[in-house]
Amino acid sequence: MAKKLMKGCEAIGEAAIQAGCRHFFGYPITPQNEIPEYMSARLPQVGGMFVQAESEVSASNMLYGAAGAGIRCFTSSSSPGISLMQEGISYIAGAELPVVFVNIMRGGPGLGGILPSQSDYFQSTKGGGHGDYRLLCLAPSTVQEAADLVQEAFDLADKYRNPVMILGDGLIGQMMEPVEFKKVINPEDLPEKPWATTGAKGRKPNVINSLYLDPEDLEKHNWKLVKKYEEMAKNEKRWEVFNLDKKADILFVAYGTVARIIKTAIEVLKEKGVNAALFRPITLFPFPGEALEETAAKCKHVFVSELSTGQMIEDVKYHLGKERKVHFYGRVGGMVMTPEELVEETLKIVK
Amino acid sequence: MYQEIVLAGFGGQGVLLIGKLLAYSGMKNGYEVTWLPAYGPEMRGGTCNCTVVISEKPVGSPMSKNPHGLIALNLPSLDKFEDTVRPGGVIVINTSLINRKVKRTDVKVIEVAANELAIECGNAKAGNMVALGAFIEATKIADLEKVKEIVSENFKSKPKLVEVNHKALAKGFEVAKGA
Numbered sequence: 258m259a260k261k262l263m264k265g266c267e268a269i270g271e272a273a274i275q276a277g278c279r280h281f282f283g284y285p286i287t288p289q290n291e292i293p294e295y296m297s298a299r300l301p302q303v304g305g306m307f308v309q310a311e312s313e314v315s316a317s318n319m320l321y322g323a324a325g326a327g328i329r330c331f332t333s334s335s336s337p338g339i340s341l342m343q344e345g346i347s348y349i350a351g352a353e354l355p356v357v358f359v360n361i362m363r364g365g366p367g368l369g370g371i372l373p374s375q376s377d378y379f380q381s382t383k384g385g386g387h388g389d390y391r392l393l394c395l396a397p398s399t400v401q402e403a404a405d406l407v408q409e410a411f412d413l414a415d416k417y418r419n420p421v422m423i424l425g426d427g428l429i430g431q432m433m434e435p436v437e438f439k440k441v442i443n444p445e446d447l448p449e450k451p452w453a454t455t456g457a458k459g460r461k462p463n464v465i466n467s468l469y470l471d472p473e474d475l476e477k478h479n480w481k482l483v484k485k486y487e488e489m490a491k492n493e494k495r496w497e498v499f500n501l502d503k504k505a506d507i508l509f510v511a512y513g514t515v516a517r518i519i520k521t522a523i524e525v526l527k528e529k530g531v532n533a534a535l536f537r538p539i540t541l542f543p544f545p546g547e548a549l550e551e552t553a554a555k556c557k558h559v560f561v562s563e564l565s566t567g568q569m570i571e572d573v574k575y576h577l578g579k580e581r582k583v584h585f586y587g588r589v590g591g592m593v594m595t596p597e598e599l600v601e602e603t604l605k606i607v608k
Numbered sequence: 609m610y611q612e613i614v615l616a617g618f619g620g621q622g623v624l625l626i627g628k629l630l631a632y633s634g635m636k637n638g639y640e641v642t643w644l645p646a647y648g649p650e651m652r653g654g655t656c657n658c659t660v661v662i663s664e665k666p667v668g669s670p671m672s673k674n675p676h677g678l679i680a681l682n683l684p685s686l687d688k689f690e691d692t693v694r695p696g697g698v699i700v701i702n703t704s705l706i707n708r709k710v711k712r713t714d715v716k717v718i719e720v721a722a723n724e725l726a727i728e729c730g731n732a733k734a735g736n737m738v739a740l741g742a743f744i745e746a747t748k749i750a751d752l753e754k755v756k757e758i759v760s761e762n763f764k765s766k767p768k769l770v771e772v773n774h775k776a777l778a779k780g781f782e783v784a785k786g787a
Contacts, residue, residue, distance in 0.1 A: 262632055262643070288647060371647070399666075432670050433628065433643035435635050521668030595673045 260435040265400045265425065266291035266333075268436045269359055270299060272407035273331050277442035278357070279305030280330040282319040284312055284338060287371040288427040289361035292333040313338045317345020324354035325465040327453025329411055329444065333359035335427075336377050337368055339385075346420055347386030350482075351467030355414030357407065358392075359423040361430040362564075364591040372591025373427035375513060378568035381422045382542040389479050391486045392422040393493065394541040396512040400434035406539075408440055413493065415450070417485055424541060426564065428514045428593065490543035498552055499523070501534035506607050508556035509535045510549065510573050515562050515594070522599040529600070531607055541569070546576035553577055558606050560584040562599060609639060609664045611749055612672035614689055616657035617681030617702070622736035626679070627658040629740065632758045633750040634662035642670035655685045662749065677747055679739050681722065682706065700743045700784075702735060718746045718784045725779050731769070734776035741780025742787075752781050 263271070270292050273281070281296040293309065300307040310316035316332050323330040334342060339360045349356050360381065364374040381394045393413055397403035403425060410421040454463050469475035497516075500523050501508075509519045516537040526533045536552045538545050553559050559581060561570040566587050574583050586602045588594045613630060617623040624645055631643040645658045659675070661667045674694045680686040681702045693699055695714040704723035720742045722735035729738070737759075744750050756774050763769045 260635065262628070262635055262641070427647070428644070428670070431645055431647050433631060433641075434667075435641065517667070518669040518671075520666075524668070593671065595671065596669050597673055 260437045262433050263400060263436050264291055264431060264433050265403050265429040266361065266431070267295045268400050268404045269333065269407050269423070269425075269430075270295035272404040272438060273357070273411070274299055274303060274305070275438045275441050276329070276408040276411040277444040277447050278329040278331055278411060279303065279444055280323050280328050281305070281332065282308045282310055282316040282323065282330065283332045283334060284310050284316050286335045286338040288363060289333050289335050289359070289430050291430070292359065292361075313341035314344055317342035317349070320356045321345055321349050321352065321354060324349065324356045325352070325454050327450040327455055329447065331357035331359065331411075333361065335361045335363045336365050336374070339377065339380070343386035346392070347388050347390060348467050349420045350386070350390035350392070351388060352465050353418040353482075354420070354465065355411075355418055356420045357410045357414055357423065358420060359407070359425065362424065362426045364589060370591045371427065373514060373564060373593055374589065374591060375426055375515065375564035376566075376568065376589065377424065378541065378563070378565060381424050382544070382572075390482060391489075391542055392420050393417065393489055393543075394422045394424055395495075396424045396539060396541050397429060398513055398516045398537060400429065400432060401436050403429055404436050404438060408438070415448070417489060418452070419485060419489075424513065426514050427591075486543075493540055494543050494545040494548065495539035496545040496548050497535075497537040497539060499535040499537065501552065501555065503555065504532070505534035505556040506532045507534070507558040507560055507603055508553055509533060510538075510559065510561045510569070511535065511563065512538050512541060512569065515564060518594060518596055519562065519599060522596040522603070525596055525600050526603060529604070531603060533603065538569070544572045544576070546572070549573065549576050553581070558582075558584065560586070560603065560606060562586045562594065564588055564593065609662065611662045611677065611747070612675040613660045613662075613677040613679070613749075614657060614672060614675040614692070615660065615679045616655050616685030616689055617736070619656040621656070621681045622733065623656055623679070623681060624658050626736045626740040627660050629755060629758055629762070630660045630750065631662070633755050634660070636754060636758070637750070639663060640665065640667050642667045644670040655682070655688055657685065657689075677743065677749070679743050680706065681736065681739060683708070686710070698743065698746045700739050700746065702739055704735065716746060718742045718787050720780055720783050722780070725783070726776055729772055729775040729779055731772040731776070734772050737773045737776035738780035738783075741777035742784035743780075744777075745781045745784035746787075752777065
């Protein structure tokens with residue numbers, strides 16, 4: 258397929274279709290309305306189904322049902338809407354169902370604003386809903402990567418029977434970049450899901466449930482989930498290291514939109530004689546902590562930047578240990594840092 | 609090649625569209641491009657703008673604090689962005705709606721009466737294309753004929769508009785040449 262110039266939101270929608278997804282359940286919210294808009298036009302063309310639910314709570318429970326029936330399905334929303342979906346997300350994680358969620362983050366808390374933010378890191382990587390569960394969480398930095406990760410997310414969700422969260426922000430959703438869809442999957446070619454509730458003709462009924470009243474059973478179930486998360490940690494950590502040969506004066510750690518802004522700042526810093534590198538986690542859970550440790554060992558200073566008051570920095574500090582000073586620069590509320598601001602902050606640190 | 613361009617005007621003047629055309633033409637020339645609309649709540653009634661980056665290397669920040677080029681289709685846009693343009697940059701202004709001169713003396717200024725010229729070309733709404741034509745000539749950022757091709761693709765279902773837009777692009781190009 259040739260490269261097309263597409264908005265991040267539209268590319269996410271098309272990527273889902275190319276991944277063989279034919280079912281979308283959602284509820285509108287800025288700044289991701291282009292995703293449901295796109296799906297509502299495209300899904301009927303490919304024999305799919307678009308449902309605008311009466312609320313996010315309802316959408317997330319529809320996803321529970323569809324995924325339980327063995328169907329590839331997804332939804333998208335933005336921060337306040339994702340909060341409303343947490344009931345469904347917790348149940349989906351508990352019942353081990355493969356669902357892809359897309360969160361095009363906006364500023365919070367509460368209704369907040371409609372401009373870009375990264376303030377749902379805790380929600381996406383540490384829980385969000387109740388209970389001991391984890392989401393596989395992927396954070397794209399370009400429109401192309403958003404498309405690639407959405408396609409991959411469906412496979413990962415199936416592989417682990419676990420919800421996957423794509424964590425983007427308003428900037429990636431609204432921006433246009435050239436994009437190309439690398440895989441085309443026909444839904445009919447997807448592997449069977451023998452666990453799905455598809456009508457128990459000629460076999461014992463399958464049960465999909467997250468209720469375990471016997472505490473021994475529930476404990477067993479919880480440890481089984483943990484095994485799965487450990488498996489993800491072993492196989493799925495992804496990251497990018499940018500501009501590091503041997504040693505650097507300073508290592509930026511950032512994901513998503515902030516990471517690409519830093520790439521511009523790194524070019525400017527080069528001209529000022531500062532050798533800066535970037536470590537960009539692509540999976541936020543599992544967090545690529547060992548790779549970060551290894552990279553940070555080659556850099557004099559560590560500098561985390563986020564569109565939050567400091568969330569991912571907790572994971573960075575956890576992995577680098579108490580001894581290591583970690584600098585921080587955050588912008589919030591929909592304000593986005595410029596490369597110039599990051600250069601200025603960097604110069605304060607390296608001097 | 610590395611160019612950041614801000615395109616601004618009232619909502620409805622078509623700044624987002626000409627931004628997309630610029631980004632398309634950059635992409636067709638094999639460059640990396642980004643197109644970023646300002647989607648904040650200020651859009652209605654105020655200025656509407658987008659930022660286009662065209663680059664040899666993958667684009668880092670899709671935002672621009674100091675663009676190389678500015679197309680301002682109305683006065684609030686010029687007021688807001690005039691000072692941000694880099695020295696040596698290019699500013700194209702729509703004199704149909706801007707009744708003052710550009711104050712900057714360290715940039716190349718192209719004045720086009722985009723609305724009147726668009727009416728001459730047959731459609732009052734094509735002022736954005738006049739401005740884009742002028743910008744292309746002033747910056748050499750794209751090839752006029754290639755942009756015309758992209759317009760033909762974009763308006764495939766409306767052949768009438770293709771003709772008007774081609775005329776308007778050429779008109780702007782011509783005016784800038786004479787400037």
